[in-house]
Amino acid sequence: MSEAWVLSVGQLNEYVRRTLASDPMLMRVQLRGEISNFKRHSSGHLYFSLKDDDARIACVMFKQYAFALSMRPADGMQVVLSGSVSLYVKDGQYQFYATQLRVDGVGDLFSRFEMLKKRLAEEGLFDASIKKSIPLLPRTIGVVTSPTGAVIQDIAHVSFRRNEKADILLYPAKVQGVGASDEIIKGIKMLNKISEVDVIIIARGGGSIEDLWAFNEEKLARAIRSSKKPVVSAVGHETDYTIADFASDLRAATPSAAAEMTVPLVSALQDQLQALSVRLTQSMQRQMNDKANRVKTLRMGLNAHHPSNMLRENALRLTHIRSQLDRAIHGIMQQKLQAVQLQKSHLHSISPRAVLARGYSMVMQEDRLISSVAQLNEKEQATIHMHDGYAKVQITQKVSEGNGSEEEDRSSNV
Amino acid sequence: MAAKKKTEVLTFEKSLEQVESIIEKMEQSEMTLDDAMKAYESGMALCAKMEKLLEEGQGRIEMLQKQSPSKSDVQTALFEVES
Numbered sequence: 475m476s477e478a479w480v481l482s483v484g485q486l487n488e489y490v491r492r493t494l495a496s497d498p499m500l501m502r503v504q505l506r507g508e509i510s511n512f513k514r515h516s517s518g519h520l521y522f523s524l525k526d527d528d529a530r531i532a533c534v535m536f537k538q539y540a541f542a543l544s545m546r547p548a549d550g551m552q553v554v555l556s557g558s559v560s561l562y563v564k565d566g567q568y569q570f571y572a573t574q575l576r577v578d579g580v581g582d583l584f585s586r587f588e589m590l591k592k593r594l595a596e597e598g599l600f601d602a603s604i605k606k607s608i609p610l611l612p613r614t615i616g617v618v619t620s621p622t623g624a625v626i627q628d629i630a631h632v633s634f635r636r637n638e639k640a641d642i643l644l645y646p647a648k649v650q651g652v653g654a655s656d657e658i659i660k661g662i663k664m665l666n667k668i669s670e671v672d673v674i675i676i677a678r679g680g681g682s683i684e685d686l687w688a689f690n691e692e693k694l695a696r697a698i699r700s701s702k703k704p705v706v707s708a709v710g711h712e713t714d715y716t717i718a719d720f721a722s723d724l725r726a727a728t729p730s731a732a733a734e735m736t737v738p739l740v741s742a743l744q745d746q747l748q749a750l751s752v753r754l755t756q757s758m759q760r761q762m763n764d765k766a767n768r769v770k771t772l773r774m775g776l777n778a779h780h781p782s783n784m785l786r787e788n789a790l791r792l793t794h795i796r797s798q799l800d801r802a803i804h805g806i807m808q809q810k811l812q813a814v815q816l817q818k819s820h821l822h823s824i825s826p827r828a829v830l831a832r833g834y835s836m837v838m839q840e841d842r843l844i845s846s847v848a849q850l851n852e853k854e855q856a857t858i859h860m861h862d863g864y865a866k867v868q869i870t871q872k873v874s875e876g877n878g879s880e881e882e883d884r885s886s887n888v
Numbered sequence: 889m890a891a892k893k894k895t896e897v898l899t900f901e902k903s904l905e906q907v908e909s910i911i912e913k914m915e916q917s918e919m920t921l922d923d924a925m926k927a928y929e930s931g932m933a934l935c936a937k938m939e940k941l942l943e944e945g946q947g948r949i950e951m952l953q954k955q956s957p958s959k960s961d962v963q964t965a966l967f968e969v970e971s
Contacts, residue, residue: 611900611941621951621967630949630969639945644967645952664952740942743900747935747942750907754931757914761924 484563491561494568500559505531505570506578509551514540520547524555524570532569533557539573544691545586552578552585583683587690590717594692599699600720606704608724611738612672614641616703618661619677621646625729629677632733637740643671649678654688659697666702673736674701676718677708677729689716698722708732830861847872900941903934910934 481489494500507524514520518537523530533555547553556574561567577586594600615633619625626644633640645661648654658676665671676698678686688694689709698705698721707722708729719725726732777783822828826836836859837844844850850869858865898906910931914924953963 609899609901610904613945626949626967627969634947634969637942637945637947639943639947641945641947642949642967643952643964644949743942744939746904747938750904750911751932751935753911754907754914754928754935757911758924758928761914761919761921761928764918765921 483566487561487563487566490566490568491563495558495560497559503557503559503570505555505557505572507531507553507555509547509553510549512547512549520572522547522549524553532567533572534569535572535575539575543575545577547575548589550585554578583687583690587683587717590690590692590695591720594695594717594721599695604699605723608704608706608736609672611743612736614643614668614670614672615733615736616643616645616661616665616668616671616674617677618645618647618658618665618674619729620649623679625677625679628728628730629675629733632730633737636734636737639740640737641670643668648688650681650685650688655691655694658688659694662697662701662705671703673704673706675706675708675726675729675732675736676722677732678710679729680711680714686710686714686716689718692717694718695721706732706736827861830859835860847874898934898937900938903938903941907931907934907938 505524507526507530510523510525510530512520512522518540520533520535520537520540522533524533525531535557553575554577555570555572557570557572559568560571562569577583598604615629617626617629619629621644630642633642643665645664647657647661649658662674662676665674676689678689686709689707695717698707698718704723706724706726707716707718708726708731709716709718710728712727715725724735726735830836837850837856838859839850839854839856842849844856850856850872852869852872854869856867856869858867910927913919914927914931919927949967949969950964951967953965
């Protein structure tokens with residue numbers, strides 16, 4: 475064996491590298507597998523393994539390709555790589571040089587969705603506390619959606635049914651395919667600059683997860699959160715949830731529902747206003763009534779102390795006193811009358827006439843009552859009073875009986 | 889967008905809140921007649937303003953033209969709705 479055929483390690487590796495690199499089959503390979511041992515080097519290059527059930531291969535993606543990725547590769551992802559096969563001369567390891575990386579299949583869209591959702595949720599992007607409230611009566615509703623198709627029509631019909639004066643400003647945007655999320659983001663930014671727009675609806679009709687993918691882009695979620703105006707998302711059907719739905723201020727199940735939730739039913743607001751003004755008037759009425767009642771109470775209080783009341787009271791007292799007086803005087807009079815009657819009958823019993831009636835007589839002379847013979851003037855006339863009349867007599871003789879002297883009146887005629 | 893220039897007025901919900909708080913005050917407390925009159929009048933004025941807000945708007949859809957270079961030069965076109 476000739477010395478000339480002995481190779482250095484470097485020569486061998488270089489030879490194998492060239493052989494691999496010149497194989498047309500290995501220059502453009504698409505490779506399917508699961509990422510593992512993923513590392514992002516500080517230089518920006520990505521290092522990982524791609525494996526399936528049977529085997530594994532070392533992979534590298536240089537930074538110029540890594541920067542172009544629209545997603546972040548991670549362990550466990552099913553991907554399809556495009557690139558070439560070569561050998562790293564220094565350590566003799568053969569590896570895959572990836573220039574492109576895409577997620578493999580629908581199942582992986584779901585896992586991408588779940589991973590992004592988890593990451594953004596952990597970041598706090600979906601927190602209820604940062605959600606803006608939807609204005610009760612938006613002046614203009616900005617809508618970012620396709621100008622063709624049922625979505626804008628549905629939104630318009632529901633809006634006008636609820637408020638015929640509703641104004642809608644449509645930002646026409648592609649809602650699926652390449653660049654869709656960028657157009658939607660542009661729409662949100664544009665509508666933010668128009669002052670009349672009070673709320674923004676981003677909407678799309680139903681579709682597959684691939685169709686709705688624009689609404690699962692991280693940059694759209696971030697654009698929604700940096701919108702100054704509240705954003706309502708309405709993507710797909712009721713069962714479809716997108717990252718935009720979680721990031722938005724309000725999630726509507728469908729575009730029609732977004733219009734329901736955003737545009738107020740004007741008749742209901744009018745009813746509410748009507749009820750408010752009735753309540754306002756009633757409370758004013760109550761305030762007035764309270765005042766009137768207080769005035770009434772005060773007036774009653776004042777009336778109770780009105781001077782005419784004192785007059786009336788005094789008059790009443792006067793009448794009372796007068797009647798008391800009347801009663802008193804009447805009593806006294808009655809008493810007196812009785813006393814008089816008593817005296818009268820007493821008088822009557824001791825009256826001379828009563829004595830006369832009993833058969834005694836009364837002698838009077840010159841209007842004097844004669845009770846003694848000595849009072850009589852002889853030879854003069856006297857009057858003898860009896861109960862039924864009198865008689866004039868001539869005194870003829872006086873007889874005193876006490877001391878024996880006798881004076882007799884003989885002459886008497888009637 | 890038509891020249892819809894207007895100064896920032898009280899929003900509908902702020903107005904609603906104000907009227908409600910006025911009513912609550914009037915319902916729950918004794919006020920001087922003067923204050924009650926003032927409260928009532930401002931409440932009624934707010935209601936009238938809200939009525940007016942409900943009347944605002946033209947009820948139409950416009951579509952932004954994508955070429956619109958800036959907010960000061962926004963181009964729109966009337967958008968037809970299928971009935």
